[in-house]
Amino acid sequence: MSELIFEQSQPNRSAPTQMPVDFLSDRAIDLPESSLRTTKPLLPEVSELQVVRHYTNLSKQLFSVDTHFYPLGSCTMKYNPHIMHQLASLPGFLNRHPLSSEEHGQGFLACLFELQEILKAVTGMAGVSLTPMAGAQGEFAGISMIRQYHQSRHDDGRTEIIVPDAAHGTNPASASMCGYTIKEIPTLESGDLDLDALKKAVGPQTAGIMLTNPSTLGVFERRIKEVAEIVHNAGGLLYYDGANLNAILGKVRPGDMNFDVMHINLHKTFGTPHGGGGPGAGPVAVNKRLLPFLPVPYVEKVDEDYRWVTDKTATQSIGQLSAFMGNAGILLRAYVYTRLLGAEGMTRVAEFACLNSNYMKKRFEQLGFKIDLPERRASHEFIISMKDQADAYHVTAMDYAKRLLDYGYHAPTVYFPLIVPECMLIEPTETETKETLDEFIDTMAKIKQEAMTNPELVQKAPHTTSLKRLDAVKAARELNLVYTPVV
Amino acid sequence: MPFIPHTEKDVHAMLESIGIRSINELFDEIPPELLIDQLPAIPKALNEMQIARLMKDRAKQDENTLCFIGAGAYEHHIPAAVWDIAGRVEYMTAYTPYQPEASQGELQLLYEYQTMMASLTGMDASNASLYDGASAVAEAILMAIRSNRQCQSKRVVIPTTLNPLYRKAIQAIVSKQSVELIEIPFDEKTGRITVEAIDKIVNQEFAALVIPQPNFFGLLGDVDALTDWAHQRQALAIAVVNPMTLALLKEPGLWGEKGADIACGEAQPFGIPLSSGGPYLGFLCCKNEYIRQMPGRIVGQTTDADGKIGYILTLQAREQHIRRSKATSNICSNQGLMAVAATIYLSLLGPKGLKRVAAASHQKTMLLAEKATKLKGVEVLFHGHYFHEIVLQLPQPAEPIIQEMACYQIAPGLALGEFYPGMDNALLVCCTETKTEEDINKYIECLKQALKNKAIKK
Amino acid sequence: MSNIPSNLRYTKTHEWVRKENDGSFTIGITDHAQSLLGDIVFVDAPKVGNDYAAGKECCVIESVKAASDIYMPMAGKVKAVNDKITTAPNLVNADPYNEGWLFKFDATSAADFEQLLDAAAYTAVEQADTH
Structure with missing residues (x-):
């Protein structure tokens, strides 16, 4: 592993060109002694070149979409067009203070307004607010709106949110942050929701249900209209987790499936970069009855002018979720992406994401991998279970994941969804070529051979990365979260 | 087709493998009445050159003026190397480092980030970032309530000198869990809260006290006394700080006798552009005993199978993908890329550079105030020590002055009347190291003119 | 097959309970659970x-x-916790029935102990769990 930047530090070394030059050294710092710092913070004292070399070299120890095939299920690691970054970084956008006047932001506001309109069209919803800073915050905003809706009707007995057992962990966590208790319902062997269980679960205590469709199992919830009817008849609302919107873009709209509210992960469906874990963006869309509760601020167009709508006029809004207006720079990138795609391009996203996924699924099946829900049509992702191989050769899904790194692939998602044992969730995305998919499939077949003939090779992988397998137990038992210099 | 590489031959071969005749068959499990043929109201695709032209025209409309607004977003110089490196495709297009062997670069960098933030705040630990400053304070409040096992109540004391935009976001985020926020008004003369004042208002048990330093008006408060007061009442002390100022100001870990328990806020000043409000960088640091209540990703050091040092996401059992409804937070992503930029920024500046940026920002703000108060009728509103923001009391409402000064391409600050009733004449002004003495002189000149213009029109 | 001592009582959620000489009870998790x-x-x-x-x-x-949540097997008040496992949690893996105990409690009604599963009944629970 590389030396830490702190270990390269030498007292009194610095990068002088980064210091303010017209520092008013003759002026005293007029602050009370008791409020001042007396210790030197642990920041490195290094040259500019040292910094540049260190962090450039670190970047090389990192798999990314631009460098590797990255079929991480549920995360949609597709190509992020470079032009998005370049255009979002134009000085007019980059140097604008969030509290500067609307007059000095008409170009920016126009982009946001049009993005709102585009998202309305693709979701079939009546209103959009772009402010949530991530999918999880979008979920929080959505469930908050459901809560506010029931409260506005003095329907106070609704304390439960229903969540399928296959749901993303964020769903129950978001509902819990909104003060709801969670009722989990099972999924049938067929991959569909257990409607009998749902019918038993709903009642006057039901505030709503959170659903991902296609589900995290990578199949479409076929009886979605019945689900909506059951929940609506019980007085609850339907939340659509837009994590898998890319699988149905331009094919089906959540609004048409009778969902009331949803979020959209712009970094999944609309190609914004994942940045090593963020920033993302999680705009929310609602149907008519939830319009008054949208989080502020959002943009309206009055004649030819774009204006912020704030809590001054949107008095029933659930409020604002960030200091300003969310991850503006990500929104601009997503806007650029939507314009590059256009209506037809968006439909192609779903078509080719599903084509790649179903193709891979079929090929894996032919190679003898155990497919979860083989009789179903896969959506943009599918699951293979390594349970048989784990039992037979003691080679687990995690071992496969690590061995893939040796072959230059980022691993698919492993051990999610939690309800399928030893699973790998594979999402190729629409931007990968058939050749890449074929090579990946061949590699998996090769690892399968290795697992049978030389299991240790797979169990001890990776062998070619800068480090061997890391000890997660040690990291958790002997917590070391910050560097302490050796004195 | 944008970004889709398939040739007709590919499509044909793939369909054949699957055993279907058309792509549309892939959607045959969807009830047919739900399927749509096309997306209305979406414009036709543009190519790269066309979208570039469109965006350049729009960005031009927003070309900025000389900006003296702060209020939670600060314009500092950003070294060229920061985004040249943070913008590298490896950092930009990776995901959360779930496979540590394939992500050591990101993980080591985040470990360095955690070290720098913990040291700046004087805390034992830091997480790997949160969304922004406002949501970080909200998470800190929820964390304090979970951590404070002495206290049964969900009450938290918040001064109105905390950024009012933060207070709005906090309200929206924590109120759903029946957290009660007790707002403490500030002293009208000093613009601060004192122990004596809170002591009179707060007579019930509470879980935590939020202490902003500097406060929204740019003023330094008696954080030692406030921290001790909270601790005497078995409450946690949450420091909300601008980490840039910590190059000069006492770290929260050393406030009072025992130090604050949690430090959080906005690290946007570390190499992150204003960018209309985001993406920014929320940070959250704490003392050892509260680590397990911390939300968000955390990186820890460990060793590999050969005993070599490496880094890995740790304490994941707190998180939503494992704990689901019982997780510390629903947070899944972080602001990884922003943490990359901040780490590179802090490395380039070092302890000396950061101190000079903080000092220059402070001194320039003082210089601006000194010059502004020479204008007739302009005063500093509160008596006290300001850091790099200051409240000027104008002889007339601030909002029209702001509009007037916009004509001179100057954004002179934030009018406080919108957030604090009765403070219509108050203008919150911020100066950072980016402003030259000429900039300040221009500001004063235009302010003088604007005051005159508006006075005449009256 | 995991170790299921016959002198203990069990729950369906894989806790074990031991009656102590002083009338209090000790709780831990089973070998199977660890x-x-x-x-x-x-x-x-x-x-x-x-x-x-x-x-x-x-x-x-x-x-x-x-x-994993641990559920209170019978109503009671916590009397002592095993401090060793906060610094050495691996004891719960290494020795779940002795050094790896979790805490001691005074039961509201000591008779509740008799309602818990005996080793044979728990063996059945565990078998159902693994198949």
């Missing part, structure tokens, strides 16, 4: 003096990949 969880990295033990109803969550055990 092996399912894998390497335990943290135990969030309850506070001494806390009261819990039967079936209430009273403790959390974390491994790297999972977090």
Whole structure:
């Protein structure tokens, strides 16, 4: 592993060109002694070149979409067009203070307004607010709106949110942050929701249900209209987790499936970069009855002018979720992406994401991998279970994941969804070529051979990365979260 | 087709493998009445050159003026190397480092980030970032309530000198869990809260006290006394700080006798552009005993199978993908890329550079105030020590002055009347190291003119 | 096959309970439970003096990949917690029935102990769980 930047530090070394030059050294710092710092913070004292070399070299120890095939299920690691970054970084956008006047932001506001309109069209919803800073915050905003809706009707007995057992962990966590208790319902062997269980679960205590469709199992919830009817008849609302919107873009709209509210992960469906874990963006869309509760601020167009709508006029809004207006720079990138795609391009996203996924699924099946829900049509992702191989050769899904790194692939998602044992969730995305998919499939077949003939090779992988397998137990038992210099 | 590489031959071969005749068959499990043929109201695709032209025209409309607004977003110089490196495709297009062997670069960098933030705040630990400053304070409040096992109540004391935009976001985020926020008004003369004042208002048990330093008006408060007061009442002390100022100001870990328990806020000043409000960088640091209540990703050091040092996401059992409804937070992503930029920024500046940026920002703000108060009728509103923001009391409402000064391409600050009733004449002004003495002189000149213009029109 | 001592009582949720000579009870997790969880990295033990109803969550055990709630097998008040496992949580893996005990409690009604599963009944629970 590389030396830490702190270990390269030498007292009194610095990068002088980064210091303010017209520092008013003759002026005293007029602050009370008791409020001042007396210790030197642990920041490195290094040259500019040292910094540049260190962090450039670190970047090389990192798999990314631009460098590797990255079929991480549920995360949609597709190509992020470079032009998005370049255009979002134009000085007019980059140097604008969030509290500067609307007059000095008409170009920016126009982009946001049009993005709102585009998202309305693709979701079939009546209103959009772009402010949530991530999918999880979008979920929080959505469930908050459901809560506010029931409260506005003095329907106070609704304390439960229903969540399928296959749901993303964020769903129950978001509902819990909104003060709801969670009722989990099972999924049938067929991959569909257990409607009998749902019918038993709903009642006057039901505030709503959170659903991902296609589900995290990578199949479409076929009886979605019945689900909506059951929940609506019980007085609850339907939340659509837009994590898998890319699988149905331009094919089906959540609004048409009778969902009331949803979020959209712009970094999944609309190609914004994942940045090593963020920033993302999680705009929310609602149907008519939830319009008054949208989080502020959002943009309206009055004649030819774009204006912020704030809590001054949107008095029933659930409020604002960030200091300003969310991850503006990500929104601009997503806007650029939507314009590059256009209506037809968006439909192609779903078509080719599903084509790649179903193709891979079929090929894996032919190679003898155990497919979860083989009789179903896969959506943009599918699951293979390594349970048989784990039992037979003691080679687990995690071992496969690590061995893939040796072959230059980022691993698919492993051990999610939690309800399928030893699973790998594979999402190729629409931007990968058939050749890449074929090579990946061949590699998996090769690892399968290795697992049978030389299991240790797979169990001890990776062998070619800068480090061997890391000890997660040690990291958790002997917590070391910050560097302490050796004195 | 944008970004889709398939040739007709590919499509044909793939369909054949699957055993279907058309792509549309892939959607045959969807009830047919739900399927749509096309997306209305979406414009036709543009190519790269066309979208570039469109965006350049729009960005031009927003070309900025000389900006003296702060209020939670600060314009500092950003070294060229920061985004040249943070913008590298490896950092930009990776995901959360779930496979540590394939992500050591990101993980080591985040470990360095955690070290720098913990040291700046004087805390034992830091997480790997949160969304922004406002949501970080909200998470800190929820964390304090979970951590404070002495206290049964969900009450938290918040001064109105905390950024009012933060207070709005906090309200929206924590109120759903029946957290009660007790707002403490500030002293009208000093613009601060004192122990004596809170002591009179707060007579019930509470879980935590939020202490902003500097406060929204740019003023330094008696954080030692406030921290001790909270601790005497078995409450946690949450420091909300601008980490840039910590190059000069006492770290929260050393406030009072025992130090604050949690430090959080906005690290946007570390190499992150204003960018209309985001993406920014929320940070959250704490003392050892509260680590397990911390939300968000955390990186820890460990060793590999050969005993070599490496880094890995740790304490994941707190998180939503494992704990689901019982997780510390629903947070899944972080602001990884922003943490990359901040780490590179802090490395380039070092302890000396950061101190000079903080000092220059402070001194320039003082210089601006000194010059502004020479204008007739302009005063500093509160008596006290300001850091790099200051409240000027104008002889007339601030909002029209702001509009007037916009004509001179100057954004002179934030009018406080919108957030604090009765403070219509108050203008919150911020100066950072980016402003030259000429900039300040221009500001004063235009302010003088604007005051005159508006006075005449009256 | 995991170790299921015959002198203990059990719950369906894989806790064991031992009656002590002083009339108090000790609780831990079974060998089967520890092996399912894998390497335990943290135990969030309850506070001494806390009261819990039967079936209430009273403790959390974390491994790297999972977090598991411990349910109070019978109503009672926490009397002492095993301090050793906060610094050495691996004891729960290594010796779940002795060194790896979680906490001691005074039962509201000592007779509740008799209602818990005996070793034979728990063996059946465990077998159902693994198949």
